[in-house]
Amino acid sequence: MKFHPLSRVWIYQSDRVFTDAEVKELEQLLADFTAGWQAHQQQLKAGFEIKYNRFIVLIVDEREAGASGCSIDKSVHLMKEIQEKYQVNLFDRFNIAYKEQEEVKTVNRDAFEALIAAGKINQNTIVFNNLVQNYQEYQDKWEGKFINSWHQRVFSLPQSI
Template sequence: MPLVNFETLPNEARAWVFAAAAPVTGAAAVALLAMVDDHLRAWRAHGAPLVCAREWRDDRFLVVAVDEAATGASGCSIDALFHALRAIEGQVGSSLVASGQLYWRDASGLVQVSDRPSFRAFAAAGRVAGDTSVFDTTITSVGAWRAGFERKAADSWHARFLVAS
């Protein structure tokens, strides 16, 4: 029983954030989470089950975490997670492991995605600003996920793309 409830993981647990390029909803989301849960139930490092959990939010963001105080994830086990997610992508119709994209909430509350040059252009055009909510997909711990996965752009590394006033 290595798969646990996400809320039970300590803040120090190691985390990986995966962001869907397009929203994953309805039956596709149910299938995604079922496949992820199947992988996590069987996830092992050097034969030892990993105490792990996942959380899904905003139809876009999957965080997978491991309590390394119980059993540490190995390079091979992490590679297996990425391989499993790549295999799932085709079944849910959205990439999950692509990198380099920025995610934020627009004025209507919808999650948007773009590359860095486009985000900078949106800032120059006033479509994103310091008070825009952004998502930090670079976080590496459950504590960071809880404390600041979504925050104002001015308070995140995204601020470097904003237009100085």
């Protein structure tokens, strides 16, 4: 499904990688959910993506019908069910994702700061901005260099000598 650049996105990051078998189950679960996702008895033009077997992305093109509070609550409820079923944490905003070579890793805030101090995270490290608001931002700014992300405003890199 093709989405308008201003379609809303919600990104849920797992604290562990889903297995391939879990991803197959999740794809079916999310396909069923988005096919029936409604707001005020109107079908939402919705879809999903699972990236790196770790990120669940929900997408809604609100040009036809907007996601309401109740419909968003339904998606949060689904994420809580997934969290419980698969024993993952999808709501920890202090769980930070970054790439080491091509592998996506997650650590808590303290561990991320320790990696920065040890020089293992630098301005070119790829990090993930799960706060993007729309599909265009998701395409352009979700995955990018530390130096171009919100991370550089929150975490200080050591000064080079």
